Amino acid sequence: MADGGGAGGGAQRTSTLQAMKGAGEKIAVLTCYDYPTAVWQEEAGVDVIFVADSVGTNILGYEDEREVTMADMIHHLKAVRRGVKHTYLLADMPFGSCDTPDAAVENALRFVDLGADAVKLEGYKVEAFEALAARGIDTWAHLGLNPQIHDGRRLKAKTATTAVRLVKRAQALQQAGAGVLVLELIPEEVGDLVTRRLTIPTIGIAAGRLTDGQVLVVADVLGMGDREFRHVARYSEFSTAGREAMRRYVADVRVGRFPGERQVRHLSARELAVLEAEEVRASP
Numbered sequence: 103m104a105d106g107g108g109a110g111g112g113a114q115r116t117s118t119l120q121a122m123k124g125a126g127e128k129i130a131v132l133t134c135y136d137y138p139t140a141v142w143q144e145e146a147g148v149d150v151i152f153v154a155d156s157v158g159t160n161i162l163g164y165e166d167e168r169e170v171t172m173a174d175m176i177h178h179l180k181a182v183r184r185g186v187k188h189t190y191l192l193a194d195m196p197f198g199s200c201d202t203p204d205a206a207v208e209n210a211l212r213f214v215d216l217g218a219d220a221v222k223l224e225g226y227k228v229e230a231f232e233a234l235a236a237r238g239i240d241t242w243a244h245l246g247l248n249p250q251i252h253d254g255r256r257l258k259a260k261t262a263t264t265a266v267r268l269v270k271r272a273q274a275l276q277q278a279g280a281g282v283l284v285l286e287l288i289p290e291e292v293g294d295l296v297t298r299r300l301t302i303p304t305i306g307i308a309a310g311r312l313t314d315g316q317v318l319v320v321a322d323v324l325g326m327g328d329r330e331f332r333h334v335a336r337y338s339e340f341s342t343a344g345r346e347a348m349r350r351y352v353a354d355v356r357v358g359r360f361p362g363e364r365q366v367r368h369l370s371a372r373e374l375a376v377l378e379a380e381e382v383r384a385s386p
């Protein structure tokens with residue numbers, strides 16, 4: 103596996119996350135799309151701040167993750183990078199950016215040059231992982247539900263046969279150089295099996311309690327949208343608070359309650375007197 107930062111990315115190393123697995127310490131990952139949220143996440147002690155392609159559906163108003171471009175990702179990666187001082191920073195390779203091993207290297211290097219510590223690729227792309235490892239770029243794999251590949255949100259690896267196939271693919275990606283594996287929307291028992299069979303950490307989303315860490319979409323954790331998912335715990339109600347704040351602002355402007363005395367600046371008495379005299383002179 104590549105040792106993080108070798109290709110010029112941030113300063114954090116995937117080996118730190120692997121040591122956490124070895125020590126039985128759970129890894130907390132959150133998606134992040136902007137500067138202020140990055141600052142909060144670092145303050146909160148998030149282990150991995152993840153600029154994910156779910157920026158498309160959560161922030162950009164796209165219908166589908168597949169609409170997200172390299173330009174979109176670069177814009178948000180730069181914003182998040184400005185807010186992250188020392189936390190491990192992961193960037194998602196968007197749809198179509200890894201269609202060949204050469205394209206994967208070229209696009210991953212753009213993220214690494216902007217300060218990503220590692221990149222995540224969806225799907226079973228063994229040759230792309232090998233090419234990235236050969237260039238010293240740290241990588242995360244992502245199996246189970248792959249929103250860039252699968253339509254809908256149906257449980258994956260729900261039979262013994264498909265679970266065994268998932269384990270074999272996970273092992274092959276580890277062998278190809280992946281340093282961490284995200285597992286999405288699979289039964290808890292399968293998450294446990296993959297986690298025990300791999301030496302690299304597994305990070306679950308809707309994959310049960312037994313993976314080495316967890317990742318959630320920050321908008322779901324904060325309650326920013328109206329989406330309801332079984333795997334999510336809403337730790338806040340941002341959308342309720344935000345809507346209420348905006349409704350009160352509009353009402354205050356309409357009735358002249360905003361701005362109030364606290365928000366205004368006044369002329370000094372001397373300047374006011376001069377201005378009033380000037381006004382009298384100028385009036386017909």
Ligand code: KIV
Nearest residue numbers: 133154155156307317
């Ligand atoms: O884009 C995303 O939000 C993801 C999840 C695994 C967190 O890739």
